[in-house]
Amino acid sequence: MAKFVDTILLNEEFWDQNHGNGGNLGWQYYHDMAWGDLIKYKNPTTGQILFYQEYLNHNPNQNDRD
Secondary structure, eight states, X not given: OHHHHHHHHHHHHHHHHHHSSXXXXXXXXXXXXXXXXXXXXXXXXXXXXXXXXXXXXXXXXXXXXX
């Protein structure tokens, strides 16, 4: 999934360069937008909010997820 998200990130930046703010919003902005709702989900059994493992693998530093 991380490669898929990276592809979204690059396309968002490309679109912004050509149709938006010039692509100068910074990598972190595009990274956060690309992950969007792909970072966590609600366990239907327990109701607990959990991060997808792929997101944790791609963002191992807790400070990056806060």
